[in-house]
Amino acid sequence: xxxxxxxxxxxxxxxxxxLLDDLDIEIGExxxxxxxxxxxxxxxxxxxxxxxxxxxxxxxxxxxxxxxxISLKTMVNLVSENAxxxxxxxxxxxxxxxxxxxxxxNHMVGNTTAVMNNYxxxxxxxxxxxxxxxxxxxxxxxxxxxxxxxxxxFDEKASGVASPILRIDENDVQASHAAIVGQLxxxxxxxxxxxxxxxxxxxxxxxxxxxxxxxxxxSKENKxxxxxxxxxxx
Amino acid sequence: xxxxxxxxxxxxxxxKEILKGLDLKMDSLKTIALLGPNxxxxxxxLQTIMGNPNYKITEGQIFYDGKxxxxxxxxxxxxxxxxxxxxxxxxxxxxxxxxxxxxCLNAHREKPVPLFEFYKLLDNAYKRTGIPxxxxxxxxxxxxxxxxxxxxxxxxxxxxxxxxxxxxEIDSGLDVDAIQVVAKVLKEEQEKRGFLIVSHxxxxxELLKVDRALIxxxxxxxxxxxxxxxxxxxxxxxxxxxKSLGIEIEKETNMNQVSIGTCATKEMLKGK
Numbered sequence: 001x002x003x004x005x006x007x008x009x010x011x012x013x014x015x016x017x018x019l020l021d022d023l024d025i026e027i028g029e030x031x032x033x034x035x036x037x038x039x040x041x042x043x044x045x046x047x048x049x050x051x052x053x054x055x056x057x058x059x060x061x062x063x064x065x066x067x068x069x070i071s072l073k074t075m076v077n078l079v080s081e082n083a084x085x086x087x088x089x090x091x092x093x094x095x096x097x098x099x100x101x102x103x104x105x106n107h108m109v110g111n112t113t114a115v116m117n118n119y120x121x122x123x124x125x126x127x128x129x130x131x132x133x134x135x136x137x138x139x140x141x142x143x144x145x146x147x148x149x150x151x152x153x154f155d156e157k158a159s160g161v162a163s164p165i166l167r168i169d170e171n172d173v174q175a176s177h178a179a180i181v182g183q184l185x186x187x188x189x190x191x192x193x194x195x196x197x198x199x200x201x202x203x204x205x206x207x208x209x210x211x212x213x214x215x216x217x218x219s220k221e222n223k224x225x226x227x228x229x230x231x232x233x234x
Numbered sequence: 235x236x237x238x239x240x241x242x243x244x245x246x247x248x249x250k251e252i253l254k255g256l257d258l259k260m261d262s263l264k265t266i267a268l269l270g271p272n273x274x275x276x277x278x279x280l281q282t283i284m285g286n287p288n289y290k291i292t293e294g295q296i297f298y299d300g301k302x303x304x305x306x307x308x309x310x311x312x313x314x315x316x317x318x319x320x321x322x323x324x325x326x327x328x329x330x331x332x333x334x335x336x337x338c339l340n341a342h343r344e345k346p347v348p349l350f351e352f353y354k355l356l357d358n359a360y361k362r363t364g365i366p367x368x369x370x371x372x373x374x375x376x377x378x379x380x381x382x383x384x385x386x387x388x389x390x391x392x393x394x395x396x397x398x399x400x401x402x403e404i405d406s407g408l409d410v411d412a413i414q415v416v417a418k419v420l421k422e423e424q425e426k427r428g429f430l431i432v433s434h435x436x437x438x439x440e441l442l443k444v445d446r447a448l449i450x451x452x453x454x455x456x457x458x459x460x461x462x463x464x465x466x467x468x469x470x471x472x473x474x475x476x477k478s479l480g481i482e483i484e485k486e487t488n489m490n491q492v493s494i495g496t497c498a499t500k501e502m503l504k505g506k
Contacts, residue, residue: 191324196312196341209328
């Protein structure tokens, strides 16, 4: 397994990757990294570790539309003041796939921000698990941390677990936490079908509506690939 | 030949029987006003004709244009020309209004609609319903006001061009001006399609040509007449049924929980 290192200091970078390797990210001061990862075919276990420095931001858009199993462990350390991380993840589980995303953030000092949005659609017999800990450490006051984890379970044998955890060891912080695992909304299905869409078309439209927004962050080429991957999966 | 024919329809929702042997024949291009006290089966009837799987047909049959549709999938009913303007249109996150309309329109056609033709159709529908065209880019009903949702139902009707339009309290949530707009569109459409309209207010019916009025009580049609029925009920309420027809309305013990604007059947079930 190869491992990549991305290093930034006093610079702004935008990187779009079509492959998934273990990744180490070192962001120094006054920098911004906009990282986009599209995984269409790799399976296995991966890690992503990042340190974000003073006045720097890390933006991650992670789209996983691969067919098999995947386990991703991510740790983002917000090591200096005004460090922030904006994390978006979308994943689609098919057939017997097991997909686990453990996404954690450490607020090591005050005035740091982490926003996490994880979205999943579990179909067939697949299983999607969202875990992770957003930890606001002692002395990290005025930090803000947000966790959103949402999974739609499409089929009877599919399953989802969304259990992100907040750990807060300091006062004067902002933290919010939302975890939802729900089934496909029958009222939505009836509404769409009453306008002439078949069950399959209605499901596709709902899935697209749920997962496709992430594609807006990608290049035109990858955007098309995401749309294709969703259509193919449905 | 009647467009819609219903024979001895029995329908249950979560094991509670709502429709109890309902018969109805409706000719094409006619407008029927469907009246009745809350919780007596009006919405249930419309939802069942559309094929909502939550409403279980335990007995009886529904025919449309001579075809037995009792067990037909919801989308196939739509393709036959049946349309339901819902009382509570769903907000579907992430689904763009225009994309949705295009997908629906294409579902009704063999070849996909050409872009220009679609745009013209959409533009016309937005103008007629008085909805700003920019709203075609919003997500389906998401964050729409009650009135906007209802107008969006009428807009979908115009785009899909159905032969039978069922409207479930389309006028609730509309302000006076919006009712005028909606009634104007409906009136213009009455020559082209049949309407089965549920409303609690005489106002909407007054603005339309009504061929027939039916009263649904205790899961059956108990009165079948003309406009005069609407006037009677508007003036005297459903008490009139008891006085002149000797019909007692089976009251649920918890009916007093029901307020205007909530689906009485749903409320009744909640109280079970």
